[in-house]
Amino acid sequence: MGGDLHLVKEASGHVCVPVATPAMNYRPSINKVFTRKYQFALQPDAVSLLEEILAEHDIDPDQVQNALEAIAKECQKQEGELRHVSAREGPLILWFSDCSTIVTRAILQRVYDFMREAGEDGTTTLNPLEADSLDPDHHLFIFDAFDMPNWQYSPERKTFERYLKHFDMESLSNETIRPPNKPTIAGSATSRATLLRNRHNVIKQLVLRNEHFSPPISGRDRANYLKITSSKDLLGRSGERFLLFGMLSHMSDGKLCIEDVDGKVPLDISETAPSEGFFTEGCFVLVEGDFTDDNILSVLALGHPPCERRAVARSIYGHIDMLGRGATTILEDVCNLPPTVVVPFHATHPQEKYHERLQEFPTLSILVLSDLWLDHPQTFKGLRQVLDGCVENNFIPFVFIFCGNFSQRGMGLTDAGIAKYQDNFDTLADLLQSYPALCRNSHFVFVPGPLDPWGSPALPRPPLPRAFTSRLRAKVPKSHFASNPCRIKFFGQEIVIYRQDLMARMLRNLIGVKPDLNSADLKRYLVQTIVDQGHLSPLPFSVQPILWEFDHTMRLYPMPTTIILADSYDRYELTYEGCHVFNPGNFVGNDFGFSTYFPMSGRSEASSIAGETSP
Numbered sequence: 001m002g003g004d005l006h007l008v009k010e011a012s013g014h015v016c017v018p019v020a021t022p023a024m025n026y027r028p029s030i031n032k033v034f035t036r037k038y039q040f041a042l043q044p045d046a047v048s049l050l051e052e053i054l055a056e057h058d059i060d061p062d063q064v065q066n067a068l069e070a071i072a073k074e075c076q077k078q079e080g081e082l083r084h085v086s087a088r089e090g091p092l093i094l095w096f097s098d099c100s101t102i103v104t105r106a107i108l109q110r111v112y113d114f115m116r117e118a119g120e121d122g123t124t125t126l127n128p129l130e131a132d133s134l135d136p137d138h139h140l141f142i143f144d145a146f147d148m149p150n151w152q153y154s155p156e157r158k159t160f161e162r163y164l165k166h167f168d169m170e171s172l173s174n175e176t177i178r179p180p181n182k183p184t185i186a187g188s189a190t191s192r193a194t195l196l197r198n199r200h201n202v203i204k205q206l207v208l209r210n211e212h213f214s215p216p217i218s219g220r221d222r223a224n225y226l227k228i229t230s231s232k233d234l235l236g237r238s239g240e241r242f243l244l245f246g247m248l249s250h251m252s253d254g255k256l257c258i259e260d261v262d263g264k265v266p267l268d269i270s271e272t273a274p275s276e277g278f279f280t281e282g283c284f285v286l287v288e289g290d291f292t293d294d295n296i297l298s299v300l301a302l303g304h305p306p307c308e309r310r311a312v313a314r315s316i317y318g319h320i321d322m323l324g325r326g327a328t329t330i331l332e333d334v335c336n337l338p339p340t341v342v343v344p345f346h347a348t349h350p351q352e353k354y355h356e357r358l359q360e361f362p363t364l365s366i367l368v369l370s371d372l373w374l375d376h377p378q379t380f381k382g383l384r385q386v387l388d389g390c391v392e393n394n395f396i397p398f399v400f401i402f403c404g405n406f407s408q409r410g411m412g413l414t415d416a417g418i419a420k421y422q423d424n425f426d427t428l429a430d431l432l433q434s435y436p437a438l439c440r441n442s443h444f445v446f447v448p449g450p451l452d453p454w455g456s457p458a459l460p461r462p463p464l465p466r467a468f469t470s471r472l473r474a475k476v477p478k479s480h481f482a483s484n485p486c487r488i489k490f491f492g493q494e495i496v497i498y499r500q501d502l503m504a505r506m507l508r509n510l511i512g513v514k515p516d517l518n519s520a521d522l523k524r525y526l527v528q529t530i531v532d533q534g535h536l537s538p539l540p541f542s543v544q545p546i547l548w549e550f551d552h553t554m555r556l557y558p559m560p561t562t563i564i565l566a567d568s569y570d571r572y573e574l575t576y577e578g579c580h581v582f583n584p585g586n587f588v589g590n591d592f593g594f595s596t597y598f599p600m601s602g603r604s605e606a607s608s609i610a611g612e613t614s615p
Contacts, residue, residue, distance in 0.1 A: 026051050026064060033068040034103070036319040038076060039162075045105040053112060074111050075103060076325075136361060136398060139491045141325050142445060145460035145483040145553035149324045150183060152194075152552070153201040160320050163194075163552075183549035191548035192541075196247070200261060202557055203284050203534055204228075204245060206308045228286075231263040238293045245305070247284050248511060249540075256511065258287050258297070265297050269512045272299045278529045279304075280509045281540040302512070304532035309578050313558035322558070323489060366488075366597040367397040368604075370499065370566035371449070371586040374424035375407045380431060382592035385609045387435050396441050397596070399488070403499045403566040403584075404449025406464075411453050421453070422468050429472040443478045447486060447566070449499045458545035459500075459537060460485055460553050485536060485554065490599055493561040498536050500544075502526065503569040509543055523572040527581045530563075531556065562597065562604075571595065573604050580604065 030050055034040040042050075050071070059067050151160040207213055207228070216225045229242045246260035257264045267287065279285065279302065289299040369386075373379050390396060411421040432439060448455065448464050455461035463481040466473075473479055485498040503526055517525070530536060534557040537544045546554065556563070563581045571585035571593060582604040584595035593608035 024061060026054050029064045029068055032319070033065060033072050037321070038072045039321060040072065040075065041102045043102065043104050046103050046108045049105050049108050049112075071108075071111065071115070074115055075107070134360060136364060136490075140399070140443065141323075141489040142480050142482055143323050143325065143487040143489065144463065145485060145487075145550060146462065147324055148487075148553050149321065150549070150552045151320060151322060152198045153205055155201050155205070158205070160317060160322075185547055185549075187548035195546070195548050195551040197261060199535065199551070199555075200247065200284065202555070203305050206313070206534075206557070207245060207286070207305045209308070210306050212306075231258070231260050231265045234265060234291050234295075234297075238291050238295075241288065241290050241300075242297070244287045244297065245284070246287075248279065248281050250281060258285070266295070268292075268296050268298045269302065272302055272512060274512075275302050275304075276528065277304045277525050277532065278506045279511045280506060280538060280543075281511060282543075283529070283533060283538045304529065307532045307534070307559065307577050308557075310559040310561065311578070317558060323487060323494070325489065361398075362600050363395075364599060365395075365397045366399040366401060366495075366599065367594060368401040368403070368564055368566070368582075368584045368597065369587045369594045370403040370584045371405055371568060371588070372402050373405065373408045373588055374428060375420065376588050378588055380427065382588065382609060384431065385592065386594065387431075387438060389609070391435060391437055396437060398441075399443045399445060400438075401445045401447065401497060401564070403447045403497070403564075404484075405451040406449065407451060410451040425468050426471045429475045432472075433475040439476050439478070443480060444476055445480045445482055445486075445488070445497070447482050447497050447499050448484050449566075450501070456545070458547050460547065460550055483553075487560070493599055493602075495562045495564065495597075496536070496556065496560045497564045497566070499566040500537070501568050502530075502537075502565060503567055505539060505543060509539060519570060523570075523583075524574060524576075526565075527574050527576050530565075531559065531576050531579055531581070534559075561602065564595075564597075571606050573606065575603075582606075 027047065030042070030047060034042050034050075050068070053071075054064060054067060057067070150163040152163045153159070154161045212226050213228065214225075226243055228245045231244065231246065234242060244258055244260070244265065246258040246265075249257055249259050249264070251257050251264060251266065256267045256269065258267055259265075267289075284305060286303050286305055287297065287299055288301045289297040291297055367386075367390075369383075372383070406424070407421060411417050432444065446464055446469070448461050450457070450461075452461075453465055453468070461484040463483055466481075469479075469481055473481075482497070484500075485496060488495040488497065503522065506526060506529070507522075529538060534555060536554045536556060537546065559577070559579050561579065563579060565581055565583045567583045568586055568589075569583060571583055571590060573580070573582040573595070575581070580597075580602055582595055582597070584606075585593050587593060591608045593606065595604050595606050597604040
């Protein structure tokens with residue numbers, strides 16, 4: 001990278017950027033970073049300013065994208081502040097119909113001035129890799145489910161599109177700048193059909209991209225080609241064998257059927273052998289069978305759709321900001337993958353340099369506790385032992401994740417129950433405050449459980465009410481109260497946290513033959529099912545209600561790096577298709593058991609502190 005340009009302020013205090021004809025064409029890189037990745041809409045004069053900045057800094061061609069990344073991320077950080085610019089300065093930033101943000105030259109100059117003032121001795125550093133130190137706090141982001149953007153797959157355009165409700169462009173003016181309508185908890189009449197169609201489209205597009213389902217180029221490959229047939233193409237073709245893809249459901253007369261976007265086909269699974277994974281109503285499956293004269297498909301084989309590894313999905317949709325904080329590049333993903341994961345492309349010098357910086361945190365860890373019953377007499381004793389062990393061994397976790405339920409049997413609606421629930425959180429605040437080293441250096445994430453207030457059984461669940469956590473927020477400055485589920489983005493890794501007794505619900509609602517399996521197989525089948533389904537809750541709405549307009553927050557596509565399935569079932573750690581999944585188990589019921597996740601290796605370890613628990 002060329003030397004940084006030392007800029008001289010004019011008497012007016014503004015930065016003078018000399019106009020120069022760029023020595024190379026920066027526009028493809030600008031379009032890739034600002035438009036495709038960060039969804040910014042640059043005005044022509046803003047593009048010219050970017051070209052001038054890059055040319056004056058003499059950025060090497062292989063470092064141009066890193067420099068643009070630094071500027072785009074700073075634009076995103078200041079996005080909220082820029083929305084409130086007074087009307088007399090003009091509409092500097094605006095919500096557009098496709099939910100992209102228009103950036104003018106004035107905005108870009110403002111951001112560039114801010115970056116210059118933040119630099120040392122007036123020097124602007126455009127390459128984030130040039131920083132002398134790498135602070136992990138700057139790369140930790142916690143995403144609430146209710147703030148995630150809704151991206152839906154379009155089969156016509158073969159890509160994800162931002163889903164917007166009705167948006168009135170006439171409501172925008174120079175005086176009032178308002179964002180598009182956000183999803184609502186109640187939903188609309190079409191929301192349920194939309195979410196089911198979107199689930200279908202997301203899974204089907206990756207199935208059709210699989211090598212076994214892709215149309216063959218030559219005739220000799222047709223023997224291995226698996227063709228999916230639509231339900232509408234079965235009429236009048238009895239006696240033939242077909243492969244169908246759709247959702248398992250029940251017809252009005254109670255018969256099992258498979259449903260796709262074109263119709264329903266009754267299924268006969270009396271002769272179907274048990275398959276790997278769990279099959280419940282609401283799962284999307286591949287079904288092979290013979291179509292009979294009674295218009296029933298006699299199923300021979302039933303299976304889950306193939307999943308797609310994170311590296312493959314990110315190589316296709318890496319420019320899409322699924323979380324709402326700026327999409328990570330393939331560069332960032334590769335730099336932060338565990339060393340055991342093989343990526344399908346070669347690492348270049350910038351990746352190697354970034355990876356070297358991450359080696360500074362080989363022992364950085366995330367400690368996860370589930371079912372932290374604050375009303376249990378042994379919980380605070382066990383938690384104090386855990387915290388004492390961390391401090392005495394100089395092992396300071398980067399993040400503590402406390403998952404509910406935070407009471408054994410729920411809070412109840414009596415005055416005494418509400419007061420007791422709040423007192424328990426106040427006691428927890430006092431306990432955490434007594435460990436200043438942890439409060440100063442660790443983040444504390446609280447995820448509500450099924451019995452915690454005030455949410456309904458529907459998912460996602462909102463964070464714990466502020467009325468119960470005010471003292472905890474005041475005494476623990478790095479406390480975060482997230483929804484259930486929620487997500488953590490740390491460098492290029494995406495960690496999904498989900499608290500639900502999923503194993504019991506899946507076993508109670510199995511379709512067909514229920515095989516006699518041991519505990520290890522049950523755990524593997526559960527992990528396989530949710531990863532292959534690309535969804536945290538592949539269950540019917542009657543069993544697990546979902547807020548229709550927030551179903552995208554339950555989606556597991558692209559595949560995350562890690563999934564924390566906090567369940568009251570036994571603890572386990574499994575890795576399936578490159579995705580590490582673990583359950584920390586019940587804290588009190590497992591001798592004060594918890595799990596520790598190490599982002600550097602992408603693996604977790606189960607731990608426990610032996611102690612007496614009350615019956």
